[in-house]
Amino acid sequence: MGKKKTKKWWQKLIGERMTSSGWLSFFVFGLGQLKNKQKGKAAFFFAFQFVYILAEIVSSSLVMGSIPGQPDYWGYGFFRKSLHGFITLGETTGGRFRDNSPVMMIEGIIAIFLLLILVVIWTMNIKDANESYLSYQRTGQIQSSKDFYKEVFETSFAYVVSAPALILMLFVSILPIIFSFLTAFTNWDAYHNPPADLIDWVGFDNFTKIIELPGWRTTFLGVAGWTVTWAVVATFTTFFGGLLLAVVINNKRVVFKKVWRTILILPWAIPSMVSLLVFKNFLNQTYGPLNRMLGMDIPWLNDPTVAKITLVVINFWLGVPYFMMLMTGVLTSFDKTIYEAAKVDGASARQSFWKITFPILLSQVKPLLIMSFASNFNNFGVVFFLTGGGPRNIAYEYANYTDILITWIYNMTKDFKMYNMASVMSILIFLLIGGISTWNFLRSDAFKEDI
Amino acid sequence: MGNIKKMRKKMRPVDRVKDILAYIGIYSILIVVSISILYPVIWIVGSSFNPGSSLASATSIPKNPTLNNFIRLFEETDYKRWYLNTLSVATVNMIVSVLLVGTMGYVFARLKFAGKKFGLLTILILQMFPSFMGMIAIYVFFLNFGLLNQPLALVIIYSAGQIPYNTWLIKGYLKNVSTSLDEAAQIDGATKLQIYTKIVLPIMFPILTFVAITQFMAPWFDYILPSFLISSTEKKTLAVGLYELINSQTNTNFTMFAAGSVLVAGPVAILYLFLQKFLISGLSAGANKE
Numbered sequence: 185m186g187k188k189k190t191k192k193w194w195q196k197l198i199g200e201r202m203t204s205s206g207w208l209s210f211f212v213f214g215l216g217q218l219k220n221k222q223k224g225k226a227a228f229f230f231a232f233q234f235v236y237i238l239a240e241i242v243s244s245s246l247v248m249g250s251i252p253g254q255p256d257y258w259g260y261g262f263f264r265k266s267l268h269g270f271i272t273l274g275e276t277t278g279g280r281f282r283d284n285s286p287v288m289m290i291e292g293i294i295a296i297f298l299l300l301i302l303v304v305i306w307t308m309n310i311k312d313a314n315e316s317y318l319s320y321q322r323t324g325q326i327q328s329s330k331d332f333y334k335e336v337f338e339t340s341f342a343y344v345v346s347a348p349a350l351i352l353m354l355f356v357s358i359l360p361i362i363f364s365f366l367t368a369f370t371n372w373d374a375y376h377n378p379p380a381d382l383i384d385w386v387g388f389d390n391f392t393k394i395i396e397l398p399g400w401r402t403t404f405l406g407v408a409g410w411t412v413t414w415a416v417v418a419t420f421t422t423f424f425g426g427l428l429l430a431v432v433i434n435n436k437r438v439v440f441k442k443v444w445r446t447i448l449i450l451p452w453a454i455p456s457m458v459s460l461l462v463f464k465n466f467l468n469q470t471y472g473p474l475n476r477m478l479g480m481d482i483p484w485l486n487d488p489t490v491a492k493i494t495l496v497v498i499n500f501w502l503g504v505p506y507f508m509m510l511m512t513g514v515l516t517s518f519d520k521t522i523y524e525a526a527k528v529d530g531a532s533a534r535q536s537f538w539k540i541t542f543p544i545l546l547s548q549v550k551p552l553l554i555m556s557f558a559s560n561f562n563n564f565g566v567v568f569f570l571t572g573g574g575p576r577n578i579a580y581e582y583a584n585y586t587d588i589l590i591t592w593i594y595n596m597t598k599d600f601k602m603y604n605m606a607s608v609m610s611i612l613i614f615l616l617i618g619g620i621s622t623w624n625f626l627r628s629d630a631f632k633e634d635i
Numbered sequence: 636m637g638n639i640k641k642m643r644k645k646m647r648p649v650d651r652v653k654d655i656l657a658y659i660g661i662y663s664i665l666i667v668v669s670i671s672i673l674y675p676v677i678w679i680v681g682s683s684f685n686p687g688s689s690l691a692s693a694t695s696i697p698k699n700p701t702l703n704n705f706i707r708l709f710e711e712t713d714y715k716r717w718y719l720n721t722l723s724v725a726t727v728n729m730i731v732s733v734l735l736v737g738t739m740g741y742v743f744a745r746l747k748f749a750g751k752k753f754g755l756l757t758i759l760i761l762q763m764f765p766s767f768m769g770m771i772a773i774y775v776f777f778l779n780f781g782l783l784n785q786p787l788a789l790v791i792i793y794s795a796g797q798i799p800y801n802t803w804l805i806k807g808y809l810k811n812v813s814t815s816l817d818e819a820a821q822i823d824g825a826t827k828l829q830i831y832t833k834i835v836l837p838i839m840f841p842i843l844t845f846v847a848i849t850q851f852m853a854p855w856f857d858y859i860l861p862s863f864l865i866s867s868t869e870k871k872t873l874a875v876g877l878y879e880l881i882n883s884q885t886n887t888n889f890t891m892f893a894a895g896s897v898l899v900a901g902p903v904a905i906l907y908l909f910l911q912k913f914l915i916s917g918l919s920a921g922a923n924k925e
Contacts, residue, residue, distance in 0.1 A: 356795035360769020453907035471691040
């Protein structure tokens with residue numbers, strides 16, 4: 185048992201130590217491989233550097249030519265121009281050479297991303313040069329380029345087949361999310377309207393606004409408080425409602441179980457958008473059938489407090505069937521012998537439910553409960569279609585009494601163009617929901633087994 | 636049943652009272668819940684056959700039922716066009732999603748490659764974002780690529796947005812299936828592509844069907860995305876069309892909205908009721924991530 189040296193972090197990146205081949209590859213991709221007499225591999229690595237440099241030259245004014253009077257940075261190659269634009273977010277407004285800040289931001293993100301890929305390949309290239317050199321010194325043998333290509337092909341199957349999905353995700357999910365995060369650090373709002381105006385980086389100004397400006401502070405505290413309350417209440421009501429109905433419908437006294445069950449899961453089968461729009465009219469204060477039937481004038485959706493209760497009740501209507509079906513599944517999968525044992529020990533039906541059934545049930549549905557909390561936290565539909573955030577609250581900025589964070593973001597984005605503040609809220613939601621979900625996931629078996 | 640009757644005869648009076656109370660409790664819960672579910676449903680179906688057009692006149696059981704609202708829906712609005720738009724988006728989305736996600740699920744469930752751990756964690760984090768979080772950027776992208784106001788551009792977002800979730804779903808499904816077949820095939824010299832198409836794809840069929848159904852259903856009732864990205868009337872999808880029918884300030888479209896709702900929600904509800912067991916097991920598998 186010799187002493188096993190732990191690798192330093194840089195040894196993982198570039199191999200055991202820098203060699204002469206490594207240094208050659210450090211400056212020119214593939215040059216070290218050429219020295220190691222691996223021509224094919226050298227060409228493989230050099231191709232990357234070549235393409236990047238070619239792209240930079242072709243897109244610059246050296247090849248493209250320049251229009252008289254254009255600013256210097258308009259003539260830079262793609263990478264330099266994009267990085268310059270990303271840092272400045274544009275310098276000229278109006279006229280022929282106006283800069284479009286959001287587009288510059290996106291180009292900057294893409295350029296940084298491509299450069300990161302190049303850095304990864306660069307380190308791989310150095311590591312490979314070092315390792316081939318050292319292994320040649322030790323064994324006197326070189327891996328042929330043919331073997332190398334074979335190895336690349338074998339291992340690249342996973343990358344090739346998942347490439348379309350990954351590229352799509354990159355453009356539709358990852359880049360937009362990074363863009364959205366960065367927007368939180370700019371002044372892109374209703375008063376800065378690109379491409380007519382330029383946007384600038386403002387650091388953490390938008391975050392301090394929420395703490396310092398009374399209007400924003402009130403809105404944030406109010407909306408965030410209601411969002412958390414809403415998510416907790418909505419999750420627990422549907423959970424216990426579903427549990428109750430599952431227990432009731434599985435009771436031996438119930439006849440025509442199938443009929444009852446079909447009725448009870450109906451709200452799950454009807455598209456929720458339709459149900460919500462129907463309820464909006466059903467609960468209309470003046471013309472709605474509920475108030476007409478009751479002969480009363482209850483402001484179901486028009487009074488702040490009543491509207492909040494209505495939201496919870498309607499969400500209950502929509503959400504209970506799913507939990508009911510879930511619980512039925514869990515309950516029927518239980519081992520019956522445990523109840524027999526409890527009965528022998530003299531436990532009543534109620535005792536065996538709360539002492540045996542419920543704890544097992546809870547442990548089984550806990551991850552579901554947490555996911556349900558997260559989805560209620562962002563339950564756009566119920567609020568948007570029922571109340572649209574209303575009734576009006578003049579103390580709030582761009583929000584009303586029943587708005588939750590996600591509908592507030594929607595309003596700010598779609599109707600008021602307060603992109604920076606909407607992005608700040610997105611970040612806050614992400615930190616909370618992302619934190620909860622990651623914590624939930626890290627504890628699950630799926631994670632321990634898979635990764 | 637006979638058993639219960641026998642038991643009842645043996646009961647002490649106190650237990651008998653308890654038993655009757657239990658009956659009353661259980662059935663009153665069932666009846667109250669059923670009424671509160673059925674009343675709004677009956678009301679909206681009734682409204683769609685109402686002769687009047689306003690909310691105030693809509694009744695659960697119309698005295699002179701008429702099909703007038705359905706006729707008006709097709710003659711006075713672009714309902715048919717919305718329906719076809721949504722149908723084409725839904726169909727293309729279903730096909731694209733299944734193609735993309737099937738391979739992703741296989742790759743992440745069965746293959747070993749550098750960066751797998753990183754990839755899994757990335758898609759896990761990605762699926763926590765509501766899809767319109769990056770909407771501003773998507774809007775700017777689409778504006779620059781000329782994709783704005785194109786219904787098929789929605790397909791790109793629907794299918795890409797659900798990749799992370801569905802990849803986890805399929806990965807979880809494949810985890811419960813033994814890898815012995817793959818290994819045997821590999822020993823016999825099958826390539827990875829052959830293993831995928833000949834062995835893994837048939838195994839994945841049930842879960843891919845689930846993905847297909849959910850991806851087909853998504854565009855029908857999604858409001859946020861098309862409201863951002865589609866502006867002209869003839870390119871709208873059904874959700875936006877229906878919402879605007881009811882949200883216009885005039886109170887005269889209500890029964891027409893009811894007709895439109897019944898027409899689209901009816902088939903969906905029937906489909907869901909038939910597939911309930913299948914859909915529920917898929918949903919809970921997704922939530923469990925196992």
